[in-house]
Amino acid sequence: MRRIAFLWIGFTTACVALGAAAAFETRASRIQAIKTVGIVSAIGEEMSLTQAGLTRLGATAQSLPISAWALDDLIVQQATRLLDGRFRVQSLTYRRAAFAAVRDLVVAPVNLLRSDPFKELVRSDVAPRGLDAYIVITRAKSKLGNGRNVEGVGLAEYRTLLADYGLIHALYEVRVIDGKSFDVIEKRAAAPLDNTGTMQLAGPSGPIDDTLGGSASSERLRAAVVDLIMRSLPVTFADMHLIGDQ
Structure with missing residues (x-):
């Protein structure tokens, strides 16, 4: 037996x-x-401010508008540059707010069997139709220590009895959606850029520098977020076999 x-x-x-x-x-x-693709990006309209660990009673997550940063336009430009040559990249029109409103997804291993909320959005809200595939880039979530979820672009602080740890993060995931059947061909969350540091998130992040400033108007803060996205996007595309290894 x-x-x-x-x-x-x-x-x-x-x-x-x-x-x-x-x-x-x-x-x-x-x-x-795939020969023709279009790119949807909907991660960069607001920045979250999150505290976890030993926080004051009643502390809640906050957010600030950062639409002036034009992160999604920058992401579309960078993605176009990376994909152009292998694919014919075509400009799209879509309701960015509709894609940004889907906020219940968590960074997790690829799972193509569950129903995906972005399939119908691509079918109904994106033009032109008929491309071979659509690349959809949206916010993702990750746990901060054993505490709260953090999402998308933001600043996070984790407090312990001995020290405070600060992170800047740009968490996102990428889908390749078939332009005919609207099935999700591939999906992947952007991975951490390195494994150093005391606090880790399951996505692009880095320690907060004292020179960054704490407001959404800080150009250094914007530059730090852009750096996380620009460094991680080619790695994510390569992991998905959309481009060659970077």
Whole structure:
């Protein structure tokens, strides 16, 4: 019986591995067949201010408008530059606020089986239709220590009895959505840029520099956020096999 159990476990593991390999090959072949793409970006209209750990009673997350930073326009420009050459990138019109309003997603391993809230938005709110695929870049979430979720672009502070830790973050995820069936071909959250530092988020982030300033009008703060996005976007695209390794 023990031998049969071991054989069954081995057979099941092999089937899972083969299934994963087949799914990867299917996604890779579908991406390979893409010729025309459009880019949607909806992460940069506001910046969150979050405190976690030992915080004062009743402390709540806050947000500040940063639409003047034009982060989404910058992301579309950078994504176009990265993808142009392999794909024909076409400009889109879409309701950015509709994409930004979807806020219930958490940074997690790729899961293409669950229903995806962005599929219908691409189908109904994006023009022109008929492209081979649409690249959709939206906010993602991550846990700050064992405390609150942080989301998208923001500043986060985590307090302990011994020290305070500050992070600036730009958390996002990228979807490749089929332009005919509107299935999600691939989805991936941008990964951390390095593994150093006391506090870590599951996405692009870095320690707060005293020179950054604490308001949304700080040009250094904007520059730090832009740096996180510009450095992580080519890595994320490469991980998704949309471009060559960076």
